[in-house]
Amino acid sequence: MNTAKQYLSMDKQPQLWRGDFASYLELILEHKQFARSAHALLYDAILDKGIALSADDEPPVYGAFRDEIFGIDDPIAQLMSALHAGAEGLDIRRRIILLMGPPGSAKSTIATRMKRLLEEYTQTPKGAVYAIADCPMHEDPLHLLPQSARKQLHQDTGILVEGELCPVCRYRLEQAEGAWSSISTIPVEQIVFSEQRKVGIAAFAPSDPNSQDISDLVGGVDIVALQQYGVESHPLAWRFDGTLNIANRGIAELIELLKSKAELQFSLLTLAQERQIKAPRFELISADEVLLAHTNEEEYRRFVSDQKNEALQSRTYIIKVPYNLKWSAEEQIYSKMMGNRLDTHIAPWTLKAAAGWALLSRYEKLEKYSPELKLKLYDGQFEGEFRPAHLREVKELSPRDGMFGVSPRQVVNALSQAIAASPHNCLTPTDALKALRESLDHHTGAESKEKRDQLLGAVGAIRAEYDRYAKQTVSRAFIAAFESSAQDILIRYLDSAEASMREDKLRDPITGEWVDPDEKLMRSLEDLIGVSEGSKKSFREELLVRVGAMARHGKEFRWDSHPRLKEAIEQRLFADLQGTIRTTLSSKVPDEEQRRKLDSVKRRLQEQDGYCPHCASAMLDYVGYLLEKGN
Template identity: 20%
Template sequence: MEWIEKANEDIRPQNQVLSFENYMEYFSKNTLKECRPTFSYLLDMINHFGRNENDGFNLFLKEEPDCPAVYGQFKPQESLYENLINFFEEGINNKFILLVGPNGSSKSSLVKKLMKGAELYSETKEGSLYSFSWVFPNDNYLKGVMGLSTQSKSENIESYATLDDKSISAILPSELKDHPLLLIPLNYRQKLLDTKLIDHPKILESVQKSYLYRGDLSKRNRMIYDALLKNYKGDHKEVLKHIKVERFTISRRYSTGAVTIEPQIHVDAKMQQITMDKRLQSLPPSLQSLNLFSMQGEVVLANRGILEYSDLLKRPLDAFKYLLMTMETGTINLSGILTELDIFFIGTSNEIHLAGFKQHPDYNSFKGRFNFIRVPYLLNYKEEAKIYLNQIKGLRLKTFFEPYALRVLCLFAVMTRLRACQSKNYSDKNLSAIASNLNPIEKALLLTEQPKLPNLDIESQQILNNGLDQIQDEFRYENLYEGKFGLSPRDLKKIIYKLAAKHKNVTFMDVLENLEKMIQEKNEFDFLNMTPQGDYHNPIRFISLLREYALNRFDRELRDSLGLIDDRSYEEHIKKYITHINSMIKGEKVHNKITDKFEDYNEYFIKEFETSINLTEQPKKFRSYLISKLGAFALDNPGKNFTYGEVFPDVIHKLQESFRNEQKKYIQNVSKNLVFYESEMDKNSDQSLPSSLSEKDKEQISHIFSNLIQNFGHSHKGATTTLKFIIKERY
């Protein structure tokens, strides 16, 4: 079986076993990598996966079967990264990170991605982690008992790390996965780190504040070390022969360095005496007399990794009061024994429980030790749509989602999460007037793609685009922030399954019909009970706006599918206009390529063009804007071949609209023939029936369907249904 050999090759690096001496040689070559507390390790892990072209973290976009990608939560991800940087500067994980947001806002998913990233990183060469166990050889191997009664030393033996099972009497692991460097006595360890990191002052400063520089072994490891040292008359080399340094990997499934504590009540860490443990009977006499303890619990398992407190505030306060001291000192008190921890503490909570927590008398004590990161619902409908792509992909064999079906659903979700812009929140009066007049769909589109709004002139559009950050952050620090309320992704997933069960082809009309029924269920959704503010918090109005939006989009696709106008004619039309207004502004003549003469600019053509695009603002201002925009595009894209349609898409759109009346007559003719065309399609089984349509009419409609299917992704059934709907509504 070939897979066995390949599996053996894959696992060998992870099963690496070293003696302590070998580990120190490895440490000398990889000092920076081996001097990483958890916060540094997680920073390197995130950097290992890198950033994408949008400056987001690739880690959170990785699709894994057991850990789906997290879309759109860019600010919470940046906040997590900034907290890790702060921990690096402090030299300790001295804050508990609490992710706060409404139910279903991907708080736990963010933590899962951190854990999954740590798992994958720990399997790489750059992310290797090491701990150690104590190995005790049996009497047959040593030819004598190595207890207090013997003076013999195994001077010819370098290490017991690589002994096989038949030569070993007992192995005691390090339950907290203590770092091998902690085996070096404190003073010597500090001198070693000072020397090795002298060329990296920033890292040295951080390490000097960490447990690697100031800490010690866990209680059990310290007791074993001291007992053996006493037995060997102070010979550290003999003690360290018992050390087996092993590589370990982080695993959420097996609770190794990545552990989740569920909200039910239980003890997070405890100690249990193991003096009566059978393993002790195989230990040297020098250790059998010790009162050794075993540490258990999620906190112990998570050491040197990530510990998540899921729904932290659902637990009684006393169940996590120990965090007050732990976050302050980096230690936990177990039965009077202070145990040092190296854990990235993170938790999740919803807004309701946080509001209750703030009323508790102890809240202020926790407040100074907690860093709160808001994780709201998404306000970017395109990022929202990415959440459901895998779900829709899984349904594709039984249901096809037509173009705009998912978009309309996601836009509705975003609109339920928005608040109306308030004039008082803007110092710029012009921006204030524009922002306060945005309706919900305009704001939802603005937060995603910054579209050209038809009711704004060019100057107003520029003011709006420049003020986008202010609009995004308007309610960021308020209690009722945008994304705190509204339809959750969990609800949207249910809606998608309902639509898939009911329809073979889901159109935007089907989505709107489902939403019309859903908004009647006011007992199920809190956002439906919010007081309307104009079009905001008004789901009936949302549906009306979305219907118009989707119809406009399909109307544009339909017109593009008619084939009446070649896009190249628009290009030449705009090019001619730009040439003439440029000559007008500069007071120059225009070169006529046909006559090869220089002529005056055509003022009649300029005015006719501006009339055709229904220009409402001052022509001079509009002309100057186009010339400056063209110049800016050329500066930003030196040497690039471009089309005027690429630089001025809004002008192209207005030109297309100028042909609307001609196209409308054409569509009305199509609407008359559509019923006959469907009948023709159904007659395939009986070729003898006479045709009601001419070949020209059939070809005309077939051409439209072909374009809608090939160019815009509609199915034939979906295109037919939507075409009927738009004809009914508009033609």
């Protein structure tokens, strides 16, 4: 454990560079990357966390977002493409990047993550940012160079200097007092971005239209200083503390931009296109910042339908941010949102059940692909005849998937209420599905009978998936006591498959007679895992190759060595053992042998599958109920 001294030392601020402009210029000539733009800085901050290239045509996965945002790699890739273009000085840096999607689709999470990345990166040596000391807009010191020097610098180094001094720095230079009497001695300091300290990062949110004005964006008159300097147009009588002033050199988050007053929206036009801020009574003020806005689809549609907004529309770069569509990623979202704040055990498959229900509400209806099939295809579960090409077709046929449906927030609300009501300090899949069904009375968007019926149908579809999982899980726990039977099925299958490939017979181990391969056994197992008649030969060949490869390395091929065949054997054994399992689970007063089996199964569920005593018992009771019903 750390000592008090060690904890206190963690709050030490990094040693920041400070010098004069001449020293800074020497630094820039040696390290040209420090003269980068705001877009380049943000792009580098994200890349600094690493990037993993994906296979096929999947977008890359950026380390900066990997543990924070799940299942929306396409919008992230589009955002990175825009930042890259801006970093290269292309015209997209003169656009407002607008994240548009349904509520709860991670738009603000993306913005928040990017702000935190800038704060972290500017504390590192490679992310260092330098500014004219005490400038209210933390502006680029290279603005001090005259045009002739800028031109020569660009020719010699490729560094392009754009922008002019802010009113405060120009006033100080014109006064030429102290260190400002020569540009070489003007103080320059390293800065660290901080949203809390209003350095390089700022956020703007719409508020009461009657009280919000342009000063929220570009600053306003300093009443105390006005008494000293006499006129509002004096640089030192103005507070350069608006969102756009603070965000210079970094990023401005424009929250629900399209809900703000029109005059405030139009004040962004000059900044987006000309990269300049217009404050009342002042000339245009240079600014270099990433403008990142977000809004929902309904607001966006109203925005584009109004011809008065054409100028702002032309300066906006839209990135659609839909809800996540991948089952495993949705489960990760809920795991992150639930966190470790609640001292409650969450049974296996509980978050998966909730995730599946939410996803079924986000898919467009297609004749060829049911929502249940889409659920698996989006998650990369290509079973039977389905391949990645089918997923590509799904995306082409239903481009609005994810732009509507249940928000993760609504799901977490229902799960939180179920946890609060649980007397067992444990949340099970059946608890979760019950809570989601009951939440429809409080669910925005479920007012119509059609929508309510769809969401109720989704509960039934996920329950059917859970029923299969529950029976398979319990069967695996029981099968542990019947491993010899599982291995016997495997040997019979492999013997028949090998003889079938050779178009030969095999000797019956009991009678000693030469008999045909047991095609009925092989097809019964292959059908269970979706191996079609046409693909059975390739499946058997692949299996026998693996058996041979393991044998060459001195390894035994067992019944559970091949995931798909293991699943088939489990299902076959479960069918054979259903009577035994049903009797064991449904017995009101189990005998000693049945109690031993139940205790063994519960122990296996807890030790190997992550169940607690309560949810292990609940799982067995539920599967017993299913078997009694004949499901």
